[in-house]
Amino acid sequence: MHLRAWRLIFAFVLSGATVYKLETRAVSVWYGSYQALKGVSLALERNQVLALIGPSGCGKSTFLRLFNRMNDFIEGFRLEGEVLIDGENIYAPQVDPVHLRRRVGMVFQKPTPFPFSIYENVAYGLRLQNRLPESQIRERVEHALRQAALWEEVRDNLKKSALMLSGGQQQRLCIARALAVRPSLLLMDEPTSALDPISTAKIEELIHELRQHYTIVIVTHNMQQAARVSDMTAFFYMGQLVEYGRTKDFFTNPQHPETIRYITGRFG
Amino acid sequence: MGKWMSFFLFLLFGCTDRAVLRIKGSDTVLPLSQIFAEHFMQRRGEVLVSVTGGGSGVGLAALLNGDTEIAMASRPLKVSERLRFAARGITVIEDTVAWDVLAICVHPANPISRLTWEDLERIYTGQVRNWRELGGPDLPIHPYSRESSSGTFEFFRERVLRGKDFAAHVRFLPATGTIVQAIAQNVSAIGYIGIAYTNPNLKVLAIATAPGKPYRLPARSRQELADYPIARPLYYYYDQRNREKVKEFLAFVHSEEGRALTAKMGYVP
Amino acid sequence: MKKKMFAVAGWSTFLVLIGLTVFLFREGLPALYKFPQPELVFAVHPANPVVRLSAEAVRALAEGKADWAAFGGPARPARLVHLANLERYLPAYASAAEIQRILADLAADTAILLALPAPLLPEAVKPISVTWQGWRELFGSLYWSPTYEPLPRVGVWPLLVGSVWVTFIGLMLVVPLGLAMAIYVAEFLPRTLYYPIKVLWEVLAGLPSVVVGFWGLVVVVPAVKSVLHLSAGETAFTAGLLLGWITLPLMASLVEEALQAVPRLLVESSYGLGATRWQTILRLKLPYILPSIATAALLSAGRILGETMVVLMVSGNAPLLATTPFQPVRTLPATLAAELGEAPIGSYHYHVLFFLGALLFLLTLALNLAAYAIQSRYLRAQTLG
Numbered sequence: 001m002h003l004r005a006w007r008l009i010f011a012f013v014l015s016g017a018t019v020y021k022l023e024t025r026a027v028s029v030w031y032g033s034y035q036a037l038k039g040v041s042l043a044l045e046r047n048q049v050l051a052l053i054g055p056s057g058c059g060k061s062t063f064l065r066l067f068n069r070m071n072d073f074i075e076g077f078r079l080e081g082e083v084l085i086d087g088e089n090i091y092a093p094q095v096d097p098v099h100l101r102r103r104v105g106m107v108f109q110k111p112t113p114f115p116f117s118i119y120e121n122v123a124y125g126l127r128l129q130n131r132l133p134e135s136q137i138r139e140r141v142e143h144a145l146r147q148a149a150l151w152e153e154v155r156d157n158l159k160k161s162a163l164m165l166s167g168g169q170q171q172r173l174c175i176a177r178a179l180a181v182r183p184s185l186l187l188m189d190e191p192t193s194a195l196d197p198i199s200t201a202k203i204e205e206l207i208h209e210l211r212q213h214y215t216i217v218i219v220t221h222n223m224q225q226a227a228r229v230s231d232m233t234a235f236f237y238m239g240q241l242v243e244y245g246r247t248k249d250f251f252t253n254p255q256h257p258e259t260i261r262y263i264t265g266r267f268g
Numbered sequence: 269m270g271k272w273m274s275f276f277l278f279l280l281f282g283c284t285d286r287a288v289l290r291i292k293g294s295d296t297v298l299p300l301s302q303i304f305a306e307h308f309m310q311r312r313g314e315v316l317v318s319v320t321g322g323g324s325g326v327g328l329a330a331l332l333n334g335d336t337e338i339a340m341a342s343r344p345l346k347v348s349e350r351l352r353f354a355a356r357g358i359t360v361i362e363d364t365v366a367w368d369v370l371a372i373c374v375h376p377a378n379p380i381s382r383l384t385w386e387d388l389e390r391i392y393t394g395q396v397r398n399w400r401e402l403g404g405p406d407l408p409i410h411p412y413s414r415e416s417s418s419g420t421f422e423f424f425r426e427r428v429l430r431g432k433d434f435a436a437h438v439r440f441l442p443a444t445g446t447i448v449q450a451i452a453q454n455v456s457a458i459g460y461i462g463i464a465y466t467n468p469n470l471k472v473l474a475i476a477t478a479p480g481k482p483y484r485l486p487a488r489s490r491q492e493l494a495d496y497p498i499a500r501p502l503y504y505y506y507d508q509r510n511r512e513k514v515k516e517f518l519a520f521v522h523s524e525e526g527r528a529l530t531a532k533m534g535y536v537p
Numbered sequence: 538m539k540k541k542m543f544a545v546a547g548w549s550t551f552l553v554l555i556g557l558t559v560f561l562f563r564e565g566l567p568a569l570y571k572f573p574q575p576e577l578v579f580a581v582h583p584a585n586p587v588v589r590l591s592a593e594a595v596r597a598l599a600e601g602k603a604d605w606a607a608f609g610g611p612a613r614p615a616r617l618v619h620l621a622n623l624e625r626y627l628p629a630y631a632s633a634a635e636i637q638r639i640l641a642d643l644a645a646d647t648a649i650l651l652a653l654p655a656p657l658l659p660e661a662v663k664p665i666s667v668t669w670q671g672w673r674e675l676f677g678s679l680y681w682s683p684t685y686e687p688l689p690r691v692g693v694w695p696l697l698v699g700s701v702w703v704t705f706i707g708l709m710l711v712v713p714l715g716l717a718m719a720i721y722v723a724e725f726l727p728r729t730l731y732y733p734i735k736v737l738w739e740v741l742a743g744l745p746s747v748v749v750g751f752w753g754l755v756v757v758v759p760a761v762k763s764v765l766h767l768s769a770g771e772t773a774f775t776a777g778l779l780l781g782w783i784t785l786p787l788m789a790s791l792v793e794e795a796l797q798a799v800p801r802l803l804v805e806s807s808y809g810l811g812a813t814r815w816q817t818i819l820r821l822k823l824p825y826i827l828p829s830i831a832t833a834a835l836l837s838a839g840r841i842l843g844e845t846m847v848v849l850m851v852s853g854n855a856p857l858l859a860t861t862p863f864q865p866v867r868t869l870p871a872t873l874a875a876e877l878g879e880a881p882i883g884s885y886h887y888h889v890l891f892f893l894g895a896l897l898f899l900l901t902l903a904l905n906l907a908a909y910a911i912q913s914r915y916l917r918a919q920t921l922g
Contacts, residue, residue, distance in 0.1 A: 068809060075728075102811030112806040115825055124820070125810035174806065181810055347623050347636065347657065354633050410769040415854070416684050417879035431622050432600060433682050436695065439771050439853035439865045442875060446754060446850060453759045456768045 021046040021185065021215040022067065025082040029062055032076035036062045038239040039081070044232060049207060049216045051230035051247065053223060055262065058236040060219050064187050067217065068104040069097040085185065102129065105178030109190040111170030113162035118154050121162045121173055125181035140180055148176035149206055168199025175206065186210065188218040192225065204229050223263055227251050235259050289517055292320045293327020293340030296419055297502045300366060301340055303529050308520050317517065324419075331505055332356060337514055339505040342368070342419045359508040365521055366535035369499040370420070371463045371486045373448075373470040375455045380404040382474040382483040388428060391458060394435025399456065411438045412447050412459035420444075423500045424460055460498075464534020487536055499536065561898055565891035569671040573689050573885035577620070580651040580662040582644065585610045589666050592674060592688050598650055599687060611647055618643055619652035621686040652687040675892065681856035681867065683876065683886045691889045693896065695856040699773065699866030700842055700900075703852065706777020706862050707784060707841040712834050714781070715788030720818060722789070723796040735790070742786040750850035753779045758851055765863065771853030773866040779851060780841045788837045795829035796822055828915035835908035839901050845870040869897045 020043040029037040037059045044050050052060040065071045066083050069090065082089050090100050102125070114121050122141040126132055132140075141158075145151040150172045154165070162173055171191060178186060188207075192200040207216060207229045220226050226233055226247065233250040235243045235258070243250065243259045254260050291301050298321045305317035320336075327339035328349055345353075345360065353360050372388065374380060380402060383391075390396040392411050400406045413434060414421045425434065441447050444465050451457040452469035463486050466472055474483035475496060487496040504521075506514050520526050527537035579595070581587055587610045590598075597603040598615035606612040618626065618640070626639055637659070643649060644659040651662060658664075667688070678692030722734055757779060762770030799822050807817040823830070853865025854875065873890055880886040 070805060070809065073805075073808070098811055098813050101809055104809075106806070106809035108802045108806060110802060112800070112802045114803065114806075114821060124807070125812075128810065128812050128816050128820070177806075177810065187809075344624055347620065347627070348654065350636075351633055351656070408768045415875045417876055422684075426621060431617075431686065433680075433685050433690070436680060436857045437855050437865070439769070439855045440867070440875070441771075441854065442849050449754055450758075450769075450771065454762065454769050 019087045020044060020084070021048070021086065022050070022217070023082075023084040023087075024063075024066070025084070027063075027066065027079065027081035027083060029059075029066070029071070029080075030076070030078040031074060036239055040236075040241045041081075042234060042241060042244055044215065044217070046215055047211060047213070048232055049211055049218065049230040050232045050234060051226035052217065052219045052234050052236060053221075053226050053262070054236035054242075059239040060234075060236045061189060063236065064189055064217055064219050067185060067187055068101045068106055070106070072097055102181050103183050104185045104187060105175075105181065105183035106187040107171070107174050107178055107189065107191045110194045111167055111174055113165070113170045113173055115161065115163060117159050118162050118165070118173060119158040122177050122180050124177060129181075140182075141176075144176040144180035145173075147179050147210070148172045149202065149209070150176055166199070168195050168202060171195060171199065171203060172206065175203075179210075184215065186214045186216045188216065190219050190221060193221065200225075223251070235262065237262070287315045287513075289315060289317045289338070289514065290320070290336040291317065291338045291340060291504075292322060292330045292336040293338075294324040294342040294419075294502070295321040296342040296368065297340035297365070300502070300530065300533050300535060303533060304517070304521055304526060307525065307529060308517055312516070315516075328505065331360070331507065332358070334507075337506060337510050338517075341503045341505060342500060343422070344501070344503065345505065360505050361508050361511070363504040363506070363518060364501045365504050366502045366530045366533075366537055367487070367490070367493060367499040368420075368502055369463045369486045369493075369496070369536050370424070370460045371466050371470075372458065372460050372473045372475060372498070373451050373466065374458050374473060375451060375453075376469065376471045377455045378404060378471065380473070381471065382476065384476045384479055384481075385428070386479070388475065389430065389432065392424075392429055392434055392438060393432050394437060397437075407456040410454060410457045411435070412450050412457055413438050413440050414444065414447065414460075415440050415442050420460070420462070420500070427500075428460075428498060462534060463536075488531075490536060493536065502535070558898070561891060561895050564888060565893075565895035566888075568675065568691070568885070568888040568892035571671065571885055571888060572667075572669050573691075574652065574687060576654050577652045577687065578655050578658055578664050579667045579687075580644075580653075580658055580664045581610070582647045582649050583661065583663045584647050585663070587665060588663075589668065592667060592669050595650070595652075595667055595688050596685070596690070605648060613648040615650045616643075616646055616648050617650045617652070617687070619687040620654070623653075675889070679858050681872070683880075683889055689885065689889075693893065695858050696867055696869050696872055696893065697896070698858055699852070699856075700868040700870075700897075702773035702859055702862050702866055703776045703780060703848060703868055704838050704841045706774055707781040708834060708838055710778060710781030711784045711788045711837050711841075712830075715785055715792055715833070715837070716823075716830065718785065718789040719792035719796055723793045724814065724818060738786040738790055742783075744783070746783065746844065746846040747850075749779060749783055750847040753847060753851040767863055769853070769865070771851055771865050772863050773852060773859055774862040776848045776852035776866070776868070777841075777862065779847050780844050783844070783847065784837045784840050787840060788833050791833035791836065792826065792830055795826040795833070799825050828911050831911050832908040835904045835911075839904040839908075842904070843870055843897065843901060845874040849874055869893050869900075873897075 022044040024040055024042050027037055027040045028035065040063060052064060054060045062071060067085065071077045079091060083091055114124060119141055122144050123137050126137050126140060142151060145154065150169060153169060162170065165173060192203050195203065204225065207218070210216060218229065230247045233245065233247045234241055237258050243254060243256050251263060254263060291305070298319065301319045305319050309315065309317055324341040324343055327336060327341060328345070330336040331339035332352060372383065378399070380399060383402065387396065387402055391409055396402060397409055398406065399409055413424065425431070441450060444461050447459045447461055448465055448467065448470065451459050472485060474485050475498060476483045477495065477497065482495065484492065484496045487493045487499060493499055504518065530537035579590070585605065587605065587608050590608060594603070594608055599617045601614050604612060604614040626643060627636060636657070640657060641659040644651065644662050651658065674691050675693050678690055679694055680690040680692050681695050682690040722731070726734060753775065758770035758775055761767065761772065761775045761778070803821065803825065804817060807821045812820065848868050848871040852868060852871065854867045854871055855865035856867045857864055859866045873893055876886070877890050880890055
């Protein structure tokens with residue numbers, strides 16, 4: 001805690017400028033001999049929503065998964081460059097990825113409820129760390145469910161299996177589960193791709209709310225969604241960051257020909 | 269293996285005009301008969317002896333139907349079989365070719381070296397459960413027996429236990445070799461096996477037929493059987509009308525050479 | 538055309554299986570109502586007032602555990618003459634007439650109990666009826682001695698208890714070890730060793746059980762004896778140990794497959810929440826595959842329950858009502874294997890063995906149905922929502 005604070009201040013003083021929430025410096029990623037990212041540099045400020053767009057296989061998911069080191073599990077993964085959260089290089093040798101992931105929540109392209117009760121799903125991350133008294137866990141579960149706008153729907157059914165919920169509810173449960181461990185950064189990998197339009201709207205509404213407390217990175221295939229929910233948009237193509245800017249400008253005044261082709265839908 | 273060999277011999281020579289002597293029945297007697305047949309054929313090339321197993325009952329049924337000249341049996345004729353032969357007007361002659369003598373064995377480290385017949389019966393019916401009661405060490409007795417499907421089991425129950433039932437704690441093993449193995453590695457074990465299977469890892473006990481009678485080691489000759497009657501006779505049965513046909517072979521079996529072969533196979537001639 | 542061929546193959550297999558099951562029960566059920574010695578007539582001296590005896594009473598008289606007075610007869614122990622001990626009373630070459638005469642002499646004894654085929658029965662005796670209740674003999678008796686003369690003992694409890702002990706011990710071994718093996722192979726084994734190890738499992742699973750049994754007899758039995766300070770090594774524990782070991786590849790590969798089948802996204806969700814590898818295994822994967830573990834355990838139990846050769850060689854086969862696993866036991870399949878070959882077809886012993894076979898069939902069926910029920914309930918839960 002103190003160490004991190006000091007490091008933050010240190011980085012701030014050194015750079016003499018704003019410490020970004022997220023920053024990548026010339027990041028390249030290989031899976032074996034295949035290069036998935038090519039020299040990506042990007043920075044994002046606190047409490048902003050960053051949308052990552054681009055065609056399938058462009059590297060946007062790989063980029064998202066850099067921030068909680070989820071790519072570490074893939075055989076042949078290799079990284080060059082720096083990935084910083086709050087000014088700290090998270091690929092530095094002294095960083096324990098398990099501790100890192102407790103600061104970074106993640107939501108996947110499909111709801112991933114565990115086959116336990118609703119309550120136990122949300123409490124899962126809390127029980128992994130130092131033992132909290134049950135009363136405190138209950139408090140934090142309720143808080144997380146309220147934050148994910150699910151509390152009113154499940155408050156009487158906390159002991160019921162999470163598998164009984166609808167798809168949209170399950171996805172909000174997964175968001176609550178991620179929030180319960182109090183991350184500062186939330187990663188969302190196409191969170192609404194498996195949901196119906198009403199559920200999708202609820203999730204997008206939720207992202208708006210969460211922006212007040214969290215920095216959010218969201219991968220999406222849906223450009224309307226990117227336009228609706230994000231402050232910043234990054235367009236990836238063939239492992240390269242082609243264009244990055246304020247969402248407002250990005251969609252109204254794109255600079256690169258590939259970006260234009262992609263957002264006008266004339267892409268292969 | 270030998271069964272097939274004789275089958276092939278039969279196929280090869282069966283259609284010639286050689287005299288054929290068929291022997292069929294008990295699998296216990298089978299290896300002995302095969303040895304007899306081999307040696308007999310070496311000196312009397314014009315006679316073909318075919319030996320087949322199948323069990324005592326099978327051989328006797330074949331004798332009844334005239335399908336074999338000699339029936340091998342590891343047990344005496346049953347009353348029902350006697351009556352059946354009588355009904356067909358067949359007079360059956362019984363020839364005891366050898367005795368399968370049972371040795372009662374324990375582990376060499378067991379200080380007990382002799383038992384009375386009564387002791388044996390009490391051990392196997394469960395009335396005695398500790399070697400101490402027989403003057404041995406303070407160890408439980410673990411009696412071993414062949415499975416109930418074996419002829420040795422039947423013989424032991426009928427003749428040694430005099431029809432009484434085995435106690436429930438008697439361990440039943442599927443083959444003689446496994447009993448030898450079990451006794452060799454367990455100081456509290458006792459078991460019965462054919463003398464042919466005894467080896468230096470086992471201690472063979474001397475048995476007295478009754479209290480006060482002398483203790484005897486397993487018989488090695490027919491004279492000694494009177495004092496060591498834990499032995500099962502192995503029989504040849506034949507139709508009296510075939511006497512001439514089998515005479516020469518039986519004479520060989522009881523000859524000096526035949527008796528030597530019997531002894532070599534681990535039986536008492 | 539092809540479809541027809543598959544249909545024929547499928548249905549014929551099914552019909553053969555049905556036929557086998559029908560055969561099993563058709564041959565087994567007579568054990569409940571047949572009399573074990575239908576060719577024998579039980580008879581006593583005419584002066585003996587007894588007219589009916591239970592099977593237990595006949596056995597008590599035969600073994601000298603009771604005398605006639607206990608059943609209303611003369612105060613003397615019975616003298617039993619039956620087919621198996623008749624030779625004791627006959628000279629070597631008795632003619633039919635001689636046999637009749639000797640039997641008539643024996644029948645003059647007022648304490649005689651005869652159990653002989655009708656043609657052999659002397660004239661001056663009184664036939665009595667012997668009652669045999671198959672159900673009570675099978676389930677009310679604690680002794681197994683199916684070839685005992687003149688009436689067998691066919692209590693199935695020692696065999697059932699033996700089978701239960703061996704299966705229980707086997708499971709105690711196979712469940713934790715199978716889990717450990719599966720976790721190691723699925724999670725920690727370097728990928729290059731994965732396929733060699735899997736092939737090795739298959740080989741282990743295919744090891745002839747006679748080989749395992751003999752190895753057990755020569756190595757494990759003495760080892761169990763000396764390590765546990767038992768006075769003999771042939772016990773239910775030994776059999777369970779070996780069977781657990783044999784079943785290990787089955788259990789481990791079922792669990793390992795289930796572990797591999799845990800959805801990747803669920804696993805990543807767990808890691809994403811800050812779980813370590815072990816936490817993910819213990820808190821997510823194992824609870825997630827619990828139904829598969831239960832199914833694997835039930836299938837392993839079925840395999841252990843049905844194993845024959847190994848048990849025959851190392852369990853001691855004593856038909857004892859074992860109260861601890863360190864006693865010798867005789868299991869259902871070992872009994873079938875040891876005795877079926879020698880039981881004359883159609884005899885009571887034969888029917889009783891098929892009855893045991895039917896019992897074993899029902900037990901295994903129950904295990905498999907339970908496994909199936911767990912699996913299908915779990916699948917339904919998985920597809921919900």
